[in-house]
Amino acid sequence: MAGVLSSAVHGNPIARIVSGSNPNRPLFFHRPLAVAVSTTHQSYWSSVNADIDAHLNKSIPSKPPLVVFEPMRHLTFSAPQTTAPALCIAACELVGGHRDQAIAAASALHLMHASAFTHENLPLTERPKPTFDHTYGPNIRLLMADGMIAFGFELLARADNNSNRVLRAIIEISRAMGTQGVMAGQYNESQLGESDGTEAFHVGWLHNVCSKKGGVLHACAGACGATLGGGSEEEIEKLRRYGLYVGTIQGILNRVEKNEWSIKEVKELRVLGLRELKDFNQEKIDQWRYNLISATSEYYIFNIFKQ
């Protein structure tokens, strides 16, 4: 993928951020997926998302001290939803695992993402951005998001699965959120934010932000799900790369005005991503794609996977 993006650098393509967009806005789309479908037509993805929501709802109780638990629930459930937690479950099931084996990791991934989103949107004195959610003040949002990271790791460490697999998943998630992943992407994204977010930016910046943020998060989700489901090393790496392509594509579509360059780039990434899936159970893969179209049409990815 790096090749696909870096090859574009030589052609000196300059893209512009989607008009009016805020480089600090969420990478993804707001929950809920709001797909009012009957049970018989409920898609694979919406059933997975409903299970993750139910697990989070059960795990973060509304209990005293309410001053602590209510903000955590609010920040968890009001954060934008990403496709990474659902991909974690899907990868687990694709390698023959059971949904229960990956539900804690999927919930942890949402908590990590919701925490990162909360901190991205904090009004610091050097960055007095307007807040889009006034339910809680900056101080409590700062502290709660720290608590959400810790709670995500707790959920995962308590997961009912093989201890060594769980430890691998903890390492995957901690790396994805850290200096080689989301945190590095956030830092790079904030640097552009400081130049007001409207000027032309270079493909190198785009590559870094899209691959480090959504890319690494989804790569981690694919790898964690496959690990927790008992997949082979080869399956884990295929689903890691698939996740990287999915997350990077989403990042580009969410940040760049559609133009000849971005369409070409996304098409190439899509081919690479689909190639990673070709050795898996095609019946399950077909279910993924069909349902990704029918149930999550809000996703930009709709345009990519449409046959």
Add this chain to the structure above:
Amino acid sequence: MAGVLSSAVHGNPIARIVSGSNPNRPLFFHRPLAVAVSTTHQSYWSSVNADIDAHLNKSIPSKPPLVVFEPMRHLTFSAPQTTAPALCIAACELVGGHRDQAIAAASALHLMHASAFTHENLPLTERPKPTFDHTYGPNIRLLMADGMIAFGFELLARADNNSNRVLRAIIEISRAMGTQGVMAGQYNESQLGESDGTEAFHVGWLHNVCSKKGGVLHACAGACGATLGGGSEEEIEKLRRYGLYVGTIQGILNRVEKNEWSIKEVKELRVLGLRELKDFNQEKIDQWRYNLISATSEYYIFNIFKQ
């Protein structure tokens, strides 16, 4: 301990914050311990702290991207030092474990504490406090501290120890940093900070902040060390309670002007704390205490453990 503190509530004792203190200042004391002692006189505690420093130094490399790793190193090594990481190692060795079995957990505890300290001192728009360290701006300190939490869990998950013990330690640390521990203490402390930090405050507030912050951190350190060193459930719980008393005592001494009430309170907590140690190897315990006096005289606790 709750009994000791709550019994004081009925006497309606009102304490004042140490004159000129900032309720958001670090609970503990700045590193290094700065004890210039010859090797032959090097105390148990300074040798433990040196090993933790060396482990952190090796674990957080100074490598590209420097824009990411340098701030993380800076925030890790410039943060105030607490006695919790050293207690984690001491507890491990007290139950018969080897230092290497707890070094990752001790390093993780310092990273968690350094992260919490960094976030406590961030200038938010609603809390434009002056910063005491201008090396890096608020945005990078915000992001790096998130990365430090994740990195702490990564270090621990990679630890060379029994998987089930490591998972227990991860759960201990995530709970200690979360809604039932440090995060809740920080929230309560910040509430007082908003009332300028000089007015009289109630023992209930003091109890909450001291036990949730330093208390829970040290309780976690004692329990993690004993768990990782292969201690029995009884040993784990004794060292958890011992840590709770140690951290709470430190919190009181760092926040309250010495007065009749605080001296009585601390003396009672000290008796309870020492009682938890009576069934352990007294030779090792004597080494702890002797050295805690000789090598860490900067600690307020010096006054407590002096025989």
